[in-house]
Structures are given as structure tokens and as C-alpha cells.
Amino acid sequence: MSDTDAPNHAPPAENDLAAALLEVLFARSAGALHVLDDQLTVVRADGPDAAADVAGAFLGRPFTEVYRLDEPHTAESLLREVLISGRPATDQVFRGRRVDEEGPARRFHMEAYRLEDSRGRSLGRVLACMADVTQREKARRRKAALASVREAVGRTLDVTATAEAFAGAVVPAYADIAVVDVLDDVLRGTVPLAGPPDRDVPLRRAAFRSCDEAAVPARPVGDVRGLPDLTPYGRVLADFQPRLVALDRDAPWLRADPGLARAIRASGARSMIVAPLSVRGAPLGLVTLYRCEDAEPFEEADRTLVLSLAAHTALSIDNARRYEYDHTVASTVQRRLLPPRTAAGPAVETAHLYLSGHKSGCWFDTIGLSGARTALVVGDVSGEGIQAAAAMGQLRMVINALAALDLEPDELLARLNDTANRLARERAALPPGDPLHRQPLTATCTYAVYDPFTRVCAVARAGHPAPLVVRPDGSASTPDVAEGPILGSFDTAPCPVTAVTLEEGSVLALYTGGLDHDGALAWPARKALAHPDHELAELCDAVAYTLPADAGPEGIALLLARTGSVVADHVAELELPHEPTAPALARTFARDLLAAWDIGEETIFGTELIVSELVTNAVRYGTPPLRLRIIRSDTLTCEVHDASSVSPHLRHARTVDEGGRGLFIVSELAGNWGTRYTGGGKVLWTEQPLPPPD
The missing domain is CATH 3.30.450.40 (GAF domain)
Known part of the structure; x- marks a missing residue:
């Protein structure tokens, strides 16, 4: 092979190489390439998205006009920054339409680079690549x-x-x-x-x-x-x-x-x-x-x-x-287990506010007790759903049963705690797969008993917020009631009783934790209750209006009681000698009193027998002094007070017995009867239903 026939391997000129590279770049680019001058006018356009005739139509036109971008000023500022600083712009997405296209706007991914010579000096040109990424976006x-x-x-x-x-x-x-x-x-x-x-x-x-x-x-x-x-x-x-x-x-x-x-x-x-x-x-x-x-x-x-x-x-x-x-099911069950309304005693007016929550086992109750006294109860069971409602119903019924025994508040809460501990042990004994096994049962409760004759309210609380007392002048305070252990916590410490003397016309507020703030009733609710002369139902509404739109998942129970005294014409007392003549004196006193009250002869006859037997029992087995008290309200209450703590028991006498029939006669004549203990002895009491007035 001669020298003249040898292939030419001489390297191409550098300008030719650069031009060839640029042609390949323009032809194979993933997007349309545009060279812009210092006025951001298109001086060259090429690439897969720009046909020759279209590319020619782009030349000499402002770049933002070619693409009709939704944010032209942003794109223009970005390109000028690239031209001035030399820092490339990458990963920028703009929405717009190409000048040669109609229809909905498209998304374009833009990259821009400044063109420079071999010494890094600007050539006054910007290379902008615009790729259609509509589908990707x-x-x-x-x-x-x-x-x-x-x-x-x-x-x-x-x-x-x-x-x-x-x-x-x-x-x-x-x-x-x-x-x-x-x-x-x-x-x-x-x-x-x-x-x-x-x-x-x-x-x-x-x-x-x-x-x-x-x-x-x-x-x-x-x-x-x-x-x-x-x-x-x-x-x-x-x-x-x-x-x-x-x-x-x-x-x-x-x-x-x-x-x-x-x-x-x-x-x-x-x-x-x-x-x-x-x-x-x-x-x-x-x-x-x-x-x-x-x-x-x-x-x-x-x-x-x-x-x-x-x-x-x-x-x-x-x-x-x-x-x-x-x-909804749990709330329905819970409402069925709650009293439909709060019962007013002979010397207490009551009203309540109840708002069920998703995690609510709260309850309230008023219980009429002997001697014109009234028990006020508010409590709350932990947990949610039907199980909390069921536990609430169980504890409420236990309280009603214990209240009928005339137990003091501390003793009643101690018995209630025994029941709660038993229920908690039953839950703990469930199989581990039972969801209830993982929900320990605990509860809180406040139990208060108001005596209208002494105007003393005996209060005990087990892990529950302390009550609020609003006096007749509108001033309010939280009595210092010692807090006992939470029910169901297996803590057997006692719940101390606090005696709170209340002025007539005061409002006592018992409430659940949904209204509690730092151990006291929340300030908006306290302010709403600062009008004890208003109707209690209005006060309950006023408290409700202070609550946020979502009162919280815990639910709320508020029980209000306005304290009073028994009407003087509806109560009478007689001091009795501790002698055999006392029953006769009691019978005469009862007959004359009931006749003055215009009560029917049948009721008078029964009452004579009742007071005769109660006083006879007190003379035989009690200790002086003796006192008979008769109270008229919805029922007729007879009480015999003595200083002995020995409790009588009902016996059924045999045919040959000469005694033992006294309390049996009392139980047959009275609708209810019992014994309660006081600091100075005991009280035997009976209640007889009275016919409604004409």
C-alpha cells in the first residue's frame, strides 16, 4: 500500500468537533433545546419536540412568548440570573403552552446553562432545555x-x-x-x-x-x-x-x-x-x-x-x-340506667346537667333518706362504651342499696370500694384475649348527705373533685373535703367525712372531671353559678353555654342542690319521759297533730299504733332522753330518738308468746322503716304513704 492510499487519520479541527457535538446534542436531546441571546430571544431551536418549520417559527421571538408560561416573570428572572451568575438552573417545572399548540396547558421541565468560552467568559448566550413532563407530573x-x-x-x-x-x-x-x-x-x-x-x-x-x-x-x-x-x-x-x-x-x-x-x-x-x-x-x-x-x-x-x-x-x-x-348504644344504656330526673327532697331543690361522651361512665343521683335528709351522688367510671355504662349501673345500684341502710358517707364509700375491687378482680380474671381484660375498672365518687334540721352536709369523696358551695350572696368556695382513694384501686384507706354547714338558700354543686380545672370547678362554670337566686335549671343551662363546642370525650355530669329547711308547719316534736306513760302521750300527740293536718282517720289510726310501738320499744330497751318527731311531706315520717346504740330486730312471735309483735306490726303498717345511728344514739323511723291532695 502506498502512502497516498493510506487512510486519513488526522484529527478534525477543534471547531469542527465542537460543531459536530452540538449537532448531536440538539438532535438527541430528551427535550427541545433553545439558544437564547442576552435579550432572551431565541436564536436557535432544535430537538425532538421542535420540527424544522416550527423551530424556524421560534427564531427571533422572546422565549416566554414562545412557551406562553403561566409565570413568565419567574422564568425570565431565572434565565437572567443564569446569564449573569453562570450558575445553572435545574429541575424547574413551569406550566404553559407552546406558541404552535392549542388545548390545555402542559408541564415543562426546564434546565438552563450559560454558554462560555474556553476561559470561562460569558458568550452572552443561554442554552435552555424544555422537556414536556406533563404525563410524569x-x-x-x-x-x-x-x-x-x-x-x-x-x-x-x-x-x-x-x-x-x-x-x-x-x-x-x-x-x-x-x-x-x-x-x-x-x-x-x-x-x-x-x-x-x-x-x-x-x-x-x-x-x-x-x-x-x-x-x-x-x-x-x-x-x-x-x-x-x-x-x-x-x-x-x-x-x-x-x-x-x-x-x-x-x-x-x-x-x-x-x-x-x-x-x-x-x-x-x-x-x-x-x-x-x-x-x-x-x-x-x-x-x-x-x-x-x-x-x-x-x-x-x-x-x-x-x-x-x-x-x-x-x-x-x-x-x-x-x-x-x-x-350510641352505650349512651342509650347509660341514660336508661340514670334517673330520668333528680328527685327533690322536702328541703332540697335539685337539677342536673348531663352530657354523654365517648369515654364517659359518669352518673348522678339524688336519694331520699329518712328524717327529710337527701343524699347527693356524682361519680365517674373509667373506660368507654357499653362496659363503662354497665359498671356505672352496677355501682349506682349498690349505692342506692347501701343508702337505704342509712350508712354514713365514709362507711358507704368503704362498702362501695369493696364492690369496685371485686368487679376489678373479675375483670382481671378474664382471659387475656378478652378486650375487657386490658381495661382496669376504676371509679371516682362523691357522696353527700344533707340534713335540713341541722343544715349540715356530710361529704366524703373517693378520688373525685371536691364540691363547690355558692352562698346566697353569690360568693363561692370549695370546702376542704379530704380526698379518699379511687374506687377499684385496691386501696382500703378510709374516705374521711367532712361536715359542711350550709346557709339556707346555698347551692351545692357536685360535678365530674370534665368540669374540673386544677382541682376546682372551671372558672367559666363558677362564674355561671354565681347567681344562686336563679332557677337551678337556668344555672345548668348557663354552665352548658360556657363549654367549648366539643365538650370533650369524657362527658360531663353536674348536680346542683339548693338547700332549705322543712316548713315549720310540717314538722312537730315532743320530748317524752322515760316512763310507761310515754306511749299514751305519744298517741295523743300524734292524733291531735294529724287531725290538725287534716289527715284521714285511717292514717291517724295506723300512726297511733306505730308511735305507740316505737315509743314502747324505746322505753323498754332505750336510754333517755326520748324524743318523738313527726314530719309531713310526700310521706308521713315518724321518728323516735333515744341515746342507746342497741338496734332492735324484727321477730315473728309464736302463738303462745305474749310479746315480740311490736316491730312486726310497725312493718305491716309502714311502707318503710329502719334504724339510723347518730352521734348521740339512734333513731327508729317509719314512713307511711300519704294520699295525694285533692
């Missing part, structure tokens, strides 16, 4: 919406809060407007039936969110109404299939709801997806998403995504519905 947006809904929805067991969380998760990141409508029965915890609902089933607007804060919804949140059947909403409820709708202002179905049509026109909504909220074939409601004006309309892929978002939201709403259902 749409996919990223859908993925972000799914992650946002999964993160935000399902964190609460409240149906409305769950709906609001969904709306907040998709607006404005994925949709311009979000609406959630839920079957009204679902908000009440009702179990929905499988299959399409009735045509006129009422739906409640549970959530509305718009990127435009001034937007006015067609229906306010909380509004309840049915949806027209022959609309996309009605069709979705009928077959549980999502609908992707391009909104046309003249669409026939919009005529069925003029208010909705006006709202859609006002919002500029152009695209809509309606998806069902359903679980196991049972309808829960609807979600509706809108995109407005220049936003990219929804596509088929969005319909599939929204169906997934709705499915996740429906599961969360169903969980909240189940919780609401359990709460």
Missing part, C-alpha cells in the same frame, strides 16, 4: 394525592372529621373543589343495608373545601337533603360506579338542581369526578372532586385513582360509624 400528582389521603384520613373516629380530612388532603394539591356527602343515618351510627339506597335517601353535606376561600357552596355544610336520581350523583349511588364528567353549562341534568348549576357556573368548574363511598356493598355516601378553568381536566386514570381514594375514605368512615354506633 400528572402521575406524580396522583401518587402524591394517594399518599396524602392515606396519611390524613383515618386518624379520627369521627365521621365528619374524617370527611373534612379527605377534603383537606386533596384540595388544592389534586383538585380545586372537594365535596363529601354522607348518608344521614351513617352519622348516627346506623348500620347501612347492602345494595343501592332508596331514591330519596337523605344525605348530609359533611365537608366542603375549595382553593377559593370566597367560594359559596351550593349547599352549606350540615345541610340534609336527597339528591336527584337522574344526575351523575344519583347514578353513582344507584350502581356504585364512578363518573367522569366534562361539565357543560347546558347539560340537561343540571336543570334538576338550579342551585347546583349556579354554583358550578360561579366556580368555573370544567371537569368533575363523582365516586361512591361504600363498604361491603353498603352505601355510605359520595365524594365529588372538581377542577376549574385552566386546570388540567380529569382523565380516565384519575377516575381509577379517585375510586381508590374513596375506598380508603369509606373504610375510615365505616370505622368511625361503628365507633359512633357503639357510643
Whole structure:
């Protein structure tokens, strides 16, 4: 081979190499390449997205005009910064349309670099690469919406809060407007039936969110109404299939709801997806998403995504519905176990405020005791649901049974603590798999007994907030009542009794922890009670009005009692000698008194026998001094006081016995009878029903 035939391996000129590299770069770039001068005018355009004729049309035009960006000033500032500083701009996404294209806006990924010579000096040119990433951005947006809904929805067991969380998760990141409508029965915890609902089933607007804060919804949140059947909403409820709708202002179905049509026109909504909220074939409601004006309309892929978002939201709403259902059942049981109203004693006026909560086992009670006394009770069981309600009912019945024995407050709470400890041991003995095994039973309680003759209220509390006393002048204070151990804690320490003397006309407030603040009644509630001359029901309402919109999951019980005294004309006393003549004196006194009270002869005859037997028993077995007291209220109460602590017992005398029938006669004549102990002895008492006045 001659030298002349040898191949030419001489290196190309450097300028030729640079030009060749630039040609390959322009031809193979993933996006359209544009060379801009110092005025940001296109001086060269090439790449897969720019045909020759189109590229020629770009030349000599401002870059922001070529792409008609939504944020032209931002893009222009960015390019000038690259031209001046030399620092490249990467990973910038802008929304716009190319000058040669019509239709919806697209997403462009922009990178910009300053062109420099071999010494790093600016050539007054910028290389801008614009890649169409519309589909990528749409996919990223859908993925972000799914992650946002999964993160935000399902964190609460409240149906409305769950709906609001969904709306907040998709607006404005994925949709311009979000609406959630839920079957009204679902908000009440009702179990929905499988299959399409009735045509006129009422739906409640549970959530509305718009990127435009001034937007006015067609229906306010909380509004309840049915949806027209022959609309996309009605069709979705009928077959549980999502609908992707391009909104046309003249669409026939919009005529069925003029208010909705006006709202859609006002919002500029152009695209809509309606998806069902359903679980196991049972309808829960609807979600509706809108995109407005220049936003990219929804596509088929969005319909599939929204169906997934709705499915996740429906599961969360169903969980909240189940919780609401359990709460509704527990609240119903609890209300059935509570007294329908607080009973007023002969010298006490009472009223109550009760607000059930999701974690509430609180209760209240007023119990009439012998001697015109009244027991006031407020307590709270830990836990939630039907189990807390059941435990509350058990403890309330135990208190009523113990109160009938005329026990002092400290002794009654000690017996109640024994019962609570037994119930707690029964729970602990349940199998480990039983959910109740993991819920220890504890309770708190305040028990107070008011005696209108001494105006002394004996109070004991087991782990419960101290009561509040509002005096007749409106001043209030918390008496220093020592706190005993929580019931069910297996602490057998006693609950000390505190005697609180109350002025006539004072208001005693017993309440649960929902109203407690730092060991005392919360200040707004104290202020509301500073009017003891008002009706007690008005005071309860005033306290309710001070509570926040969500009073908390613990629930609230407030028991108010206005103290008084027995009407002087309805009570009479007689000091008796400790002699055999005492029964006769007692009979005469009772007959004359009841005749003056205009009480029927039959009741007078029975009362004579009762007081005769009680006084005879006191003379034989008691210790002086003796005193007979007769009280008239809804019942007729006879009391015989003596200084002995020996308690009589009912016996059934045999045929040949000459005695032993006294208390048996008393028990037959009186509706109720018993013995209570005082600091100076004991009291034998009876109660007889009185016929209602004419």
C-alpha cells in the first residue's frame, strides 16, 4: 500500500468537533433545546419536540412568548440570573403552552446553562432545555394525592372529621373543589343495608373545601337533603360506579338542581369526578372532586385513582360509624340506667346537667333518706362504651342499696370500694384475649348527705373533685373535703367525712372531671353559678353555654342542690319521759297533730299504733332522753330518738308468746322503716304513704 492510499487519520479541527457535538446534542436531546441571546430571544431551536418549520417559527421571538408560561416573570428572572451568575438552573417545572399548540396547558421541565468560552467568559448566550413532563407530573400528582389521603384520613373516629380530612388532603394539591356527602343515618351510627339506597335517601353535606376561600357552596355544610336520581350523583349511588364528567353549562341534568348549576357556573368548574363511598356493598355516601378553568381536566386514570381514594375514605368512615354506633348504644344504656330526673327532697331543690361522651361512665343521683335528709351522688367510671355504662349501673345500684341502710358517707364509700375491687378482680380474671381484660375498672365518687334540721352536709369523696358551695350572696368556695382513694384501686384507706354547714338558700354543686380545672370547678362554670337566686335549671343551662363546642370525650355530669329547711308547719316534736306513760302521750300527740293536718282517720289510726310501738320499744330497751318527731311531706315520717346504740330486730312471735309483735306490726303498717345511728344514739323511723291532695 502506498502512502497516498493510506487512510486519513488526522484529527478534525477543534471547531469542527465542537460543531459536530452540538449537532448531536440538539438532535438527541430528551427535550427541545433553545439558544437564547442576552435579550432572551431565541436564536436557535432544535430537538425532538421542535420540527424544522416550527423551530424556524421560534427564531427571533422572546422565549416566554414562545412557551406562553403561566409565570413568565419567574422564568425570565431565572434565565437572567443564569446569564449573569453562570450558575445553572435545574429541575424547574413551569406550566404553559407552546406558541404552535392549542388545548390545555402542559408541564415543562426546564434546565438552563450559560454558554462560555474556553476561559470561562460569558458568550452572552443561554442554552435552555424544555422537556414536556406533563404525563410524569400528572402521575406524580396522583401518587402524591394517594399518599396524602392515606396519611390524613383515618386518624379520627369521627365521621365528619374524617370527611373534612379527605377534603383537606386533596384540595388544592389534586383538585380545586372537594365535596363529601354522607348518608344521614351513617352519622348516627346506623348500620347501612347492602345494595343501592332508596331514591330519596337523605344525605348530609359533611365537608366542603375549595382553593377559593370566597367560594359559596351550593349547599352549606350540615345541610340534609336527597339528591336527584337522574344526575351523575344519583347514578353513582344507584350502581356504585364512578363518573367522569366534562361539565357543560347546558347539560340537561343540571336543570334538576338550579342551585347546583349556579354554583358550578360561579366556580368555573370544567371537569368533575363523582365516586361512591361504600363498604361491603353498603352505601355510605359520595365524594365529588372538581377542577376549574385552566386546570388540567380529569382523565380516565384519575377516575381509577379517585375510586381508590374513596375506598380508603369509606373504610375510615365505616370505622368511625361503628365507633359512633357503639357510643350510641352505650349512651342509650347509660341514660336508661340514670334517673330520668333528680328527685327533690322536702328541703332540697335539685337539677342536673348531663352530657354523654365517648369515654364517659359518669352518673348522678339524688336519694331520699329518712328524717327529710337527701343524699347527693356524682361519680365517674373509667373506660368507654357499653362496659363503662354497665359498671356505672352496677355501682349506682349498690349505692342506692347501701343508702337505704342509712350508712354514713365514709362507711358507704368503704362498702362501695369493696364492690369496685371485686368487679376489678373479675375483670382481671378474664382471659387475656378478652378486650375487657386490658381495661382496669376504676371509679371516682362523691357522696353527700344533707340534713335540713341541722343544715349540715356530710361529704366524703373517693378520688373525685371536691364540691363547690355558692352562698346566697353569690360568693363561692370549695370546702376542704379530704380526698379518699379511687374506687377499684385496691386501696382500703378510709374516705374521711367532712361536715359542711350550709346557709339556707346555698347551692351545692357536685360535678365530674370534665368540669374540673386544677382541682376546682372551671372558672367559666363558677362564674355561671354565681347567681344562686336563679332557677337551678337556668344555672345548668348557663354552665352548658360556657363549654367549648366539643365538650370533650369524657362527658360531663353536674348536680346542683339548693338547700332549705322543712316548713315549720310540717314538722312537730315532743320530748317524752322515760316512763310507761310515754306511749299514751305519744298517741295523743300524734292524733291531735294529724287531725290538725287534716289527715284521714285511717292514717291517724295506723300512726297511733306505730308511735305507740316505737315509743314502747324505746322505753323498754332505750336510754333517755326520748324524743318523738313527726314530719309531713310526700310521706308521713315518724321518728323516735333515744341515746342507746342497741338496734332492735324484727321477730315473728309464736302463738303462745305474749310479746315480740311490736316491730312486726310497725312493718305491716309502714311502707318503710329502719334504724339510723347518730352521734348521740339512734333513731327508729317509719314512713307511711300519704294520699295525694285533692
